[in-house]
Amino acid sequence: xxxxxxxxxxxxxxxxxxxxxxxxxxxxxxxxEFAISAQEREDEVVVDVRGExxxxxxxxxxxxxxxxxxxxxxxxxxxxVTFLDSSGLGVLVRTSNKLEDHDGSIRLVVNHPQVLKVxxxxxxxxxxxxxxxxxxxLST
Amino acid sequence: VSPAESSGLSGPKLTHTVELSFAADSDLxxxxxxxxxxxxxxxxxxxxxxxxxxxxxxxxCLALIRAHSPEGRLQLAFxxxxxxxxxVASHVLGPGAPAAxxxxxxxxEELSSRILDALVDExxxxxxxxxxxxxxxxxxxxxx
Numbered sequence: 064x065x066x067x068x069x070x071x072x073x074x075x076x077x078x079x080x081x082x083x084x085x086x087x088x089x090x091x092x093x094x095x096e097f098a099i100s101a102q103e104r105e106d107e108v109v110v111d112v113r114g115e116x117x118x119x120x121x122x123x124x125x126x127x128x129x130x131x132x133x134x135x136x137x138x139x140x141x142x143x144v145t146f147l148d149s150s151g152l153g154v155l156v157r158t159s160n161k162l163e164d165h166d167g168s169i170r171l172v173v174n175h176p177q178v179l180k181v182x183x184x185x186x187x188x189x190x191x192x193x194x195x196x197x198x199x200x201l202s203t
Numbered sequence: 204v205s206p207a208e209s210s211g212l213s214g215p216k217l218t219h220t221v222e223l224s225f226a227a228d229s230d231l232x233x234x235x236x237x238x239x240x241x242x243x244x245x246x247x248x249x250x251x252x253x254x255x256x257x258x259x260x261x262x263x264c265l266a267l268i269r270a271h272s273p274e275g276r277l278q279l280a281f282x283x284x285x286x287x288x289x290x291v292a293s294h295v296l297g298p299g300a301p302a303a304x305x306x307x308x309x310x311x312e313e314l315s316s317r318i319l320d321a322l323v324d325e326x327x328x329x330x331x332x333x334x335x336x337x338x339x340x341x342x343x344x345x346x347x
Contacts, residue, residue, distance in 0.1 A: 118229035118265055146236075148261050149318055153311035177254045184321035185314050 099127050107136035109197070113143035116151030125154045132161040138200050140172040147178045152185060159191055168192070170200045219245065221281045227273050227294060232264045235279055235292070242281045242288050243341075252344050255322040260290050262315045263337045266328060267294040269312060271335055286343040294335045 097114030108131050116124060131137055137158065141147070159169040170192045173179050182188040194200035223238050225231045239260035243253040264277055275296040282289045319326045319339065326339040 115233075117261060118232060118268065146258070146261075148258060149265060149311050149315035152314045156310060156314075176251070177258070181258065181318065185317045187314075 097123070099124060101127070101131060103134075106134075107138060107201075108134040109138045109140060109201075111140045111143065115146035116144055116154070117146060117148050118150045121148075121150035121154050124151065125157070128154060128158040129161065132158055132167070133165065134162070135167050136170065137162055137167065138170045138172065138197070140197050140200075141178055142172055142174050142197070144173075144178055145175060147181050149185075152181065152187060155191065156187065170194060172197050172200045219283050223279045223281070224276055227268050227271075227275050227277045229268060229273060232261060232268075232277075235260050235264050235277070238279070238281055239288075239290065242283050242290075246283050246286065246288055246343060248288075248343055252341075256288055256341055259319055259322045259326070259339055259341065260292075262318050263290060263292045263326075263339055265315055266312070266337045267292055267335055269309070269315075270294075271296060287340060289338070289340045291336060291338040296334070 097116075097120045098112075100111045102109045102111070110128065110131065112124060114120065128137070128139070139155065139158075155169070155171065161167075162169050171182070172194050173182065174195050179188070179193070182191070182193060192200075194203075219242075221238055221242065223234060225234055236257045240253050240257045243256040248256065260279070264279075267277060271294050275294055278293045278295055280291045280293075323339045323341040326337070328335070328337045330336070
């Protein structure tokens with residue numbers, strides 16, 4: 064790993080997801096900390112994102128992905144993301160456009176049902192490459 | 204008069220109400236998501252639909268914050284009955300607050316609209332009284 068952003072010192076990183084309220088069998092508060100880490104490989108960069116992507120955290124993601132947008136291929140691993148709203152979707156679309164400007168590409172890794180659903184209902188699942196596992200995203 | 208009452212959305216069958224008020228700060232929108240999840244759970248929505256309501260209420264707040272900048276306060280009224288959740292979000296702006304940006308919708312707003320169209324039964328915005336409002340209504344999904 065080359066860098067970790069959005070750590071405990073980041074005010075935007077420290078809040079809960081609220082998911083515990085909907086799980087009646089496990090009503091504990093279990094904050095998901097927003098975090099981004101990037102790992103550079105040969106001609107691609109794998110970005111691991113965790114926590115909730117909303118209007119508060121999307122600017123952090125936007126800045127980090129913008130810094131990495133000169134990569135030939137950017138794999139954004141969202142398997143640790145539990146919430147994604149339109150502000151986060153906008154970041155992914157803008158990053159994809161930046162990559163396409165220099166013939167680069169983006170790949171998303173998604174396995175959380177709600178995150179996948181948001182991509183589908185907005186039509187982005189058909190315009191952005193979505194993979195269920197990181198291995199699949201890296202092997203094709 | 205609460206936002207729900209003044210909007211005319213809260214009908215007699217919506218017997219439970221919760222009101223929430225907080226600074227229109229993006230860091231605090233998670234509070235609205237928490238209450239949304241609680242209300243949807245109370246109605247007996249399944250986990251998937253609880254998640255839907257949580258996201259829809261988030262988008263309701265975003266619509267107001269995007270349009271009017273993070274100033275003033277957001278007031279949310281949650282009302283629910285046996286099978287329906289209604290939420291009215293009002294953006295209470297101080298004097299001299301900037302007017303909503305006019306013109307074409309930004310890409311994020313278009314995405315937000317698609318999300319709301321897909322997740323709730325009805326939604327809308329109104330700005331006639333000087334206090335911008337966004338609202339939604341979602342009914343319990345029928346079991347297959």
